[in-house]
Amino acid sequence: MFKITLFLCLLSGFAGRALAAPADPGNFSSVTQTFGVIITEIERLIPRILNDPELSDVGLMFWQTFAVILLVNLVVKFKFRGITLEEAFGVILLIGLVRAGMMYFGDITSAFWGWSEGVAQGIQRIALGNTDLMFIPRFTYDIYKSLSFSDYSILDGLNVVIALVVMNVVGVVLGILSILAVAWGLWGYAIAKMVGWMFVPFIMFERLAWIFDGWLRFFFGFLIYGIMARANLVLIAIALRAYFGLGSYSVPANSAFLFDLNHPAEAFGLLAFLTIGIFALISTGQFASAVAGGVGGFSGGVRSMVLGLAMGRGRQ
Numbered sequence: 001m002f003k004i005t006l007f008l009c010l011l012s013g014f015a016g017r018a019l020a021a022p023a024d025p026g027n028f029s030s031v032t033q034t035f036g037v038i039i040t041e042i043e044r045l046i047p048r049i050l051n052d053p054e055l056s057d058v059g060l061m062f063w064q065t066f067a068v069i070l071l072v073n074l075v076v077k078f079k080f081r082g083i084t085l086e087e088a089f090g091v092i093l094l095i096g097l098v099r100a101g102m103m104y105f106g107d108i109t110s111a112f113w114g115w116s117e118g119v120a121q122g123i124q125r126i127a128l129g130n131t132d133l134m135f136i137p138r139f140t141y142d143i144y145k146s147l148s149f150s151d152y153s154i155l156d157g158l159n160v161v162i163a164l165v166v167m168n169v170v171g172v173v174l175g176i177l178s179i180l181a182v183a184w185g186l187w188g189y190a191i192a193k194m195v196g197w198m199f200v201p202f203i204m205f206e207r208l209a210w211i212f213d214g215w216l217r218f219f220f221g222f223l224i225y226g227i228m229a230r231a232n233l234v235l236i237a238i239a240l241r242a243y244f245g246l247g248s249y250s251v252p253a254n255s256a257f258l259f260d261l262n263h264p265a266e267a268f269g270l271l272a273f274l275t276i277g278i279f280a281l282i283s284t285g286q287f288a289s290a291v292a293g294g295v296g297g298f299s300g301g302v303r304s305m306v307l308g309l310a311m312g313r314g315r316q
Contacts, residue, residue, distance in 0.1 A: 031134070031137070031179065032134045032138070035133075035134060035179075035182070035183065038183075038186075039186065042186070042190045045190075045194075046106070046190065046193055046194060047106065049194050050105065050106045050193075050197060055197075055198075058198055059102055059197050059198045059200065059201065060102075062198065062201040062202070063095075063098060063099060063102060063200075063201040063204075066098075066201050066202075066204045066205060067095045067204070069205075070091050070094070070095060070204060071091070071095075074087075074088060074091050094203075094204060095204065098200060098201055098203055098204055101200050101203075102197065102200045102201070105196065105197045105200060106193075106197075109192075109193050109196065109219070112219075112220075112223060113189055113193075113223065115223075116185075116189075116223035116224070116226050116227055117226065119227050120226050120227045120229075120230035120231075121230075123227070123230055123231050123234055124136075124230055124233075124234055127234045127237075127238065128234060128237060128249050129249070133182055134179075134182065135249075136178060136182075136230075136233040136234065136236065136237050137175065137178040137179045137182060137233075139237055139240070139249055139250070139251070140174060140175050140178045140236065140237070140240065141175055142250075142251040143240050143244065143251060143257075144171040144172070144174075144175055145251075146251055146255045146256055146257050147167070147171065147256075147257050148256040148257060166271065167270075167271060170271060170274045170275060170278065171274060173278055174236070174274050174277050174278050174281075177277075177278060177281040177282070178233060178236070178277075178281070180281075181229035181230075181232065181233060181281050181284065182229070182230075182233070184222075184225065184229070184285075185222050185223075185225045185226030185229055186226070188218075188221070188222030188225065189219070189222045189223065189226070192215065192218055192219040192222060193219075195215075196215050196219060199211055199212045199215045200212065217289075217292050217293060218292075220292040221285075221288050221289050221291075221292035222288070223292075224287075224288040224291050224292055225284060225285060225288035228284045228287050228288055229281065229284050232277070232280045232281055232284055233281075235277075235280070236273075236277040236280075236281075237249060239273045239276075239277070240273065243269060243270055243273055244257055
């Protein structure tokens with residue numbers, strides 16, 4: 001009996017807090033500022049890693065080792081069975097192209113990131129009229145902060161308490177995921193760029209090319225994730241604006257969206273939109289991986305292209 005009484009007292013106390021208007025989690029500008037600092041630090045760190053002499057020597061060592069093996073193999077073939085001019089030119093061209101890829105790795109990856117961000121920003125610009133990376137998480141936060149509920153007590157029914165708790169939890173989860181979706185693509189891109197340079201030489205060997213192809217799928221997966229995540233966030237913003245009947249993608253100061261949970265159907269629509277947004281953001285990574293999975297086999301394509309160029313050169 002004591003345990004039941006204690007449980008009811010705790011639940012009543014929690015309900016008193018949950019049934020009130022959601023507390024202001026604080027100034028969202030601090031999140032924006034922190035994210036801006038992270039971006040700045042990443043932009044400073046990556047060039048230092050790519051230009052570090054000791055780390056560059058690691059990649060250069062791989063390239064030199066593989067190049068020597070290819071050239072020795074070429075000489076052995078020439079000694080015992082002979083080689084064609086096209087075959088020799090193809091090996092030399094492959095070695096040169098891989099070295100060029102290593103030298104311009106930073107510029108190439110930055111160009112692809114610019115393409116990804118350009119597409120994502122274009123989607124947001126057309127839909128919302130701006131390209132601010134943190135605009136949609138801020139808009140979601142402003143909506144959640146403005147939710148308000150009539151005062152209830154535990155005596156009004158457990159269903160009311162559960163509905164309020166669910167609404168608050170779903171709103172918080174969506175807010176966290178909206179920030180995570182914005183940060184995750186940049187985070188993955190930074191990781192891929194910081195380590196990808198040392199996998200480039202593996203293109204030179206068919207048996208080892210799967211290592212570079214795996215990194216390439218990882219890299220493009222995050223580029224595509226950034227586009228899909230931004231598209232999902234745009235749809236969430238459109239749904240929230242339509243549901244609350246806002247004239248623009250901004251919440252007026254001191255606004256309050258009041259819900260009467262004696263009529264829970266009023267909250268079902270909002271709960272449905274929020275839940276769809278959560279599942280869409282969670283599934284974005286799987287969607288991006290499915291698309292990026294088609295990038296595999298790039299190394300084989302490079303070697304086939306080099307051979308084709310070499311054969312064309314040999315016919316001249």
